[in-house]
Amino acid sequence: MVLKIGVVGFGKMGRIRKATLDARSDARVVALADPYADMSDQQGVSRHTDWEKLLEEDIDAVVISCTNELIPTVAVAALAKGIHVFCEKPPGRNPQDVHRIRDASLQHPELIVKFGFNHRYHESVEQARRLVSSQSLGKILWMRGVYGKAGGPEFDKNWRNEPSRSGGGILLDQGIHMIDLFHDFCGTFTEVKSFVTSQYWNIPVEDNAFALLRNDEGQVGVIHSSATQWRHTFRLEIFLEKGFLTLEGILSSTMSYGKETLIVARNTFDENGYPLPNPEEVISFFADDRSWEKEMTEFVTCALAGDAIKIGTVQQAVDAMETVFAIYGADKSWNQSGECEQSA
Amino acid sequence: MKTSVLIDEMRLAEVRPDQVAKRYEELRRAEAAHLLQNPSTRWVGRATPTRSCKPGPAFMSDGLSFHHCPDCGSIFASPVPVQEELDRLARDGEAARWRRDYFGQRFSEKQRQAIHAPIVRWAQEVIDEYGLTEPRTALVGNDETGLATSLNANGRLGQMVLTERVSGQPAPEGAVEVAASELSAAAFDLVFDMGSLERVADPERRLALWSELVAPGGFLAITTSMASGLEYRVLGPKAASFIALDRLTLYSVPALTEQLALFGFEVVEFSTPGRLDVEVLEQAFADGAPSDDPLDFWTHALKHGGEDFKTDLQRLLQQHRFSSFARVLARKVG
Numbered sequence: 001m002v003l004k005i006g007v008v009g010f011g012k013m014g015r016i017r018k019a020t021l022d023a024r025s026d027a028r029v030v031a032l033a034d035p036y037a038d039m040s041d042q043q044g045v046s047r048h049t050d051w052e053k054l055l056e057e058d059i060d061a062v063v064i065s066c067t068n069e070l071i072p073t074v075a076v077a078a079l080a081k082g083i084h085v086f087c088e089k090p091p092g093r094n095p096q097d098v099h100r101i102r103d104a105s106l107q108h109p110e111l112i113v114k115f116g117f118n119h120r121y122h123e124s125v126e127q128a129r130r131l132v133s134s135q136s137l138g139k140i141l142w143m144r145g146v147y148g149k150a151g152g153p154e155f156d157k158n159w160r161n162e163p164s165r166s167g168g169g170i171l172l173d174q175g176i177h178m179i180d181l182f183h184d185f186c187g188t189f190t191e192v193k194s195f196v197t198s199q200y201w202n203i204p205v206e207d208n209a210f211a212l213l214r215n216d217e218g219q220v221g222v223i224h225s226s227a228t229q230w231r232h233t234f235r236l237e238i239f240l241e242k243g244f245l246t247l248e249g250i251l252s253s254t255m256s257y258g259k260e261t262l263i264v265a266r267n268t269f270d271e272n273g274y275p276l277p278n279p280e281e282v283i284s285f286f287a288d289d290r291s292w293e294k295e296m297t298e299f300v301t302c303a304l305a306g307d308a309i310k311i312g313t314v315q316q317a318v319d320a321m322e323t324v325f326a327i328y329g330a331d332k333s334w335n336q337s338g339e340c341e342q343s344a
Numbered sequence: 345m346k347t348s349v350l351i352d353e354m355r356l357a358e359v360r361p362d363q364v365a366k367r368y369e370e371l372r373r374a375e376a377a378h379l380l381q382n383p384s385t386r387w388v389g390r391a392t393p394t395r396s397c398k399p400g401p402a403f404m405s406d407g408l409s410f411h412h413c414p415d416c417g418s419i420f421a422s423p424v425p426v427q428e429e430l431d432r433l434a435r436d437g438e439a440a441r442w443r444r445d446y447f448g449q450r451f452s453e454k455q456r457q458a459i460h461a462p463i464v465r466w467a468q469e470v471i472d473e474y475g476l477t478e479p480r481t482a483l484v485g486n487d488e489t490g491l492a493t494s495l496n497a498n499g500r501l502g503q504m505v506l507t508e509r510v511s512g513q514p515a516p517e518g519a520v521e522v523a524a525s526e527l528s529a530a531a532f533d534l535v536f537d538m539g540s541l542e543r544v545a546d547p548e549r550r551l552a553l554w555s556e557l558v559a560p561g562g563f564l565a566i567t568t569s570m571a572s573g574l575e576y577r578v579l580g581p582k583a584a585s586f587i588a589l590d591r592l593t594l595y596s597v598p599a600l601t602e603q604l605a606l607f608g609f610e611v612v613e614f615s616t617p618g619r620l621d622v623e624v625l626e627q628a629f630a631d632g633a634p635s636d637d638p639l640d641f642w643t644h645a646l647k648h649g650g651e652d653f654k655t656d657l658q659r660l661l662q663q664h665r666f667s668s669f670a671r672v673l674a675r676k677v678g
Contacts, residue, residue, distance in 0.1 A: 284615075287346075
């Protein structure tokens, strides 16, 4: 069987999703919808300006790659029509948005809903996860994550920085990946402290967020999400009882975050059992970014087989969104300024 | 696919001591000469190492004719002695007997550690990273050094099976010997093929065997010499380790990846550990080989570059998989 798919939103992400699906034999993109994008180069598929028309087509699944404010409305409408849903991250503008999708999903347990937390599929992350799961390095003590970029051309004019459309700034748009990885390794956090700032860009959402997170097991995560990181950076340090892992750089289409690497260090100990400093590090490089392909493989195969998905679940999306807004809420000065609009 | 930089895994003096290498080299070259002079030796012509390789310009080494693929850089001999001839040498040949005697009588614990520790660490990594529980394991190669005993020492491997041994020596502690023909399909979760691909008459047949014996989702761990590495690209057949009978096929990185894919394996790691390239080049230049050019860059750089340069060079080679020795981990698809 071939899964017939519609793609709502045909910007950069919509094109990546379609190209990934076009390479598959068990899925076929049959319809596209975007009110603004030039789709004239897309032959052999029906093209719409109105996403509601796309949902009237004979499709089994929809990929929602549109702007954040539309995500819950499209997702809920698709589920009501018996259509499987794949949503980009962030899963809406705020927790209420993702709760709407969750509630609709609960009404249709036979349908797949998956969110695009593709970083979990990067090879460095997969290998780090395997190492942590093996417990050969002991239990995680703490993590420190930095994910940042230099804004970009016309960053201050981008819809991603309009609160009514995006719901938040750099933390919600990019930092949510790092938060999702924190959850992947340590589960969710119950205590949050933060500073959320908008210092450089003239935008009504944050351009930097700094947060301290702690879970019930006492594991601490430190995150810095930045739109003033002039040198593009992805770095996740995971320190465990018997060593550490450092994920540095992540493969992307622009390669601007550098080569994807994983450093693994296993502690050595002195004669009295005390850890010696600066253990030997083994650095590994990863050549391929197959995250988009793996992500779509899980979505398509689960939709065809009726299996439950494991990565990008509704609960993971809810957890990530709630942590983002817990970070916003933990900085009273940010909240009191009213700059972070939480419209439903 | 990951590539690990493992700069301190191997030192030339430990894994290839000079007096050992030179004597073995003499005996092995004498065996090649004997095969060539003996009219009863049976030879077989060979296809290119991969479907996409081209039979490029030839060169001679130890009397054997080698070809070089102009596209990917793979090097292969053709014709080669039939496998039975190679097995006979491995069983009864002077070089093999000398090696067995050396490793049996004069092999120090330090040397054993130097050769085994990186492989044991690698096995541990694979078991940890992929959550293997007592994997059913096979080992080919490194018979004489007792690698099976070292691999079994931590008790994390399942039954260790040695296949296709020809040495005639008893199986080392912790292992049983079973002919490949007696094994059922998908018999193993983890196969270590240590340096055999470059030595067999038909490496494709060897990969086909592993494809049959490795269970879906299981792993094939290979060590092999690489044609794309600095040692062979600079020194060519003048490289001390280029002993014709032991280097019948030298894959390039893309060629080996292609071959593994052909037999249903997805490469998950391709690393070129150690610092042998730099040390081998340095040694070769110290011995007066091979460049006649007084302005040769490599001679100059290795003489004047200092330790930092040598380490950085080897690290760069490893990062870009241009070292002459590789470890490859491939997962059986399915």
